[in-house]
Amino acid sequence: MATRRVVLRFPQQLIDEPIISTTIKTYDLDFNILRAEITPASEGLMVIEFSGQDKPLNDAIRHLKKTGVKVEPIGLDVVRNEGRCTECGACITICPTAALYIDLESRHVYFDSEKCIACELCVPVCPSRAMELTF
Ligand code: SF4
Ligand code: SF4
Incomplete structure (x- = not known):
């Protein structure tokens, strides 16, 4: 079983299409929507976690891209402004995935x-x- 977290961007003409439910059924995947912003007049955005077997999971991502959905790795949408970060460490304990962490030797926050x-x-x-x- 593999999991993949991605950001999906739906162009306006696809917002009303049942793309996710069709994809889930076709490729026998589980899913967990982490965030969704869909407004009828603009692009839709969804942060989603897919779970399933490797091949169907990859096929599902390919299928989504073919339908016109833009698929991005999730981390691309949260960035750290390195010029602003003072490495104070306030973010470390709140991050649920340890994406923000301190190197105990160098004391740098990554x-x-x-x-x-x-x-x-x-x-x-x-x-x-x-x-x-x-x-
Ligand atoms: S260590 Fe974390 S909380 Fe502190 S400035 Fe950098 S990003 Fe912000
Ligand atoms: S708390 Fe961690 S997982 Fe959440 S957005 Fe910040 S870096 Fe990403």
């Missing part, structure tokens, strides 16, 4: 975008406003 699930918890706790959303 951001691993591959682990980030875009939960946004770090955004309000950062005193320097270094964590930025690019949705």
Whole structure:
């Protein structure tokens, strides 16, 4: 069983289509919607976790892309403004996936975008406003 967390962007003409439910059924996947912003007059955005067997999971992602949905790795949409980060460490304990962590030897605070699930918890706790959303 594999899991894949991705950001899906739906162009306006696809917003009313049952793309996700069809994809889930066709490729026998489980899913968990982490965030969704869909307004009829503009692009739709969904942060979603798919679970399933490797091949069907990859086929489902390919299928989504073919239908016109833009599929992005999840970490691309939360970034750390390195110029603003003071490495104060206030974000470390609140991050549920340890995407923000401290190297105990060097005392540097790092951001691993591959682990980030875009939960946004770090955004309000950062005193320097270094964590930025690019949705
Ligand atoms: S809270 Fe903000 S300034 Fe402090 S370490 Fe985290 S990202 Fe950097
Ligand atoms: S958005 Fe959530 S998962 Fe990503 S770095 Fe911030 S607290 Fe961690």
